[in-house]
Amino acid sequence: MFSFRRSPKSKNDLKLIRFIIKQFGYRPKKLLLFKIALTHKSISNSSDKLISNERLEFLGDTIIDAIVADFLYHKFPEEDEGHLTKVKSKMVSRKTLTSIAQSMQISDHIVYQTGRSIRLATLEGNAFEALIGAIYLDSGYDAAKKSINHSVLRTHLDLPTLLEKEIDFKSRLYIWAQKNRLEIEFKLFNEKFADGKWNYGIEVFINSNPYGRGSGDSKKSAEQAASRETLQLMGMI
Helix, strand or coil: CCCCCCCCHHHHHHHHHHHHHHHHCCCCCHHHHHHHHHHHHHHCCCCCCCCCCCHHHHHHHHHHHHHHHHHHHCCCCCCCCHHHHHHHHCCCCHHHHHHHHHCCCCCCCCCCCCCCCCCCCHHHHHHHHHHHHHHHHHHCCHHHHHHHHHHHHHHCHHHHHHHHHCCCCCHHHEEEEHCCCCCEEEEEEEEEEEECEEEEEEEEEEEEEEEEEEEEHHHHHHHHHHHHHHHHHHCCC
16 A cells, blocks of 8 residues: 655645644644645546545534534533534634634645636635544544644634624623633522512622622523623623
8 A cells, every 4th residue: 555654755745744733733644635635626627636625624524513512512511502502603604714724824735726716715714624624534533623622723713702702791701700710600699480470680709709790580691681790890891
């Protein structure tokens, strides 16, 4: 079997290897996988010897989804499924992945047919997914997870800024607390049923000190109201 490890490396091969190591924190074993990941169908259709990155893109999309879900599950242990789903959708959106790809300058390595009306931004996001798919096939799920968690997310994604754009006061408060290594606790101080309706009162405690209060017809809405008041008290909104 032909070994890409033992074969002489061209200047372009070495350039690609250095790129993968720098941006993904991963050293390729089967370099052909990464060449395919960067090959767009516009050029592969012109030669029987070239394979497009579409299948690797499909695989990478699924792997990224699973890794980000795992990351959020452990990062936000107090959040419910709805919140985690909303955050994940922002992290794996086409806009976010394209932004990461552009930060990595993936376009410098994509092989595609120039002179056609091809939107480069679309190619970049797809190539990023394909590269994750290549890492997965090359070394497995743990290698892909390590690359995303320790290289991609730390270097190319500003998660706090991404999440602060949400009008989700509780999430904003949690993010602020995590950045400042503070403990957040929501305590129920009132719960009553009157006129056919429930009303809940929630108070926010930061490092055991009381801050904002809020009320609502559900604990979740009361927590949002208390978080909003806390952020207001701190001058953050």
